[in-house]
Amino acid sequence: MLDKKFVENSIFDIGKVNPYGKYFTGASYLNMLANGKVPVGFVTFKPGCINNWHSHSGGQILLVTDGEGYYQEWGKPARKLHKGDVVDIKPGVKHWHGASKNKWFSHIAIEVPGNEGQGGWFEPVDQEEYSQLD
Secondary structure (H helix, E strand, O other), rough: OOOHHHHHHHOOOOOEOOOOOEEOOOOEEEEEOEEEEEOOOEEEOOOOOOOOOEEOOOOOOEEEEEEEEEEEEEOOOOOEEEEOOOEEEEEOOOEEEEEEEEEEOEEEEOOOOOEEEEEEEEOOOOOOHHOOOO
């Protein structure tokens, strides 16, 4: 069920059910804001929704617009994210991001151009480790 207040206060329309849902644990929504040389998507995560570990050949920039979530790079501790936070993800860095367990989360994801085929999706985040985040 959608959180009416969160959706109404969203900076952009939340879009449609995320077509990359098979790489997410939980439900998310995607509104592609630009599809050219630099794809830009507005992603909204329901509480408890996170994406699998993945990487981007050219890197990625996340601009947090609302809610509460996390970002984690492989081998490093998770970082809690709030409205106004910016995450600059370097090329090829394995990472995940998504909502906290009890709060909605949204961000603008900017895909930095890179070499075709050098990014990709990996395994889901360990749910036991995720459940221990505060």
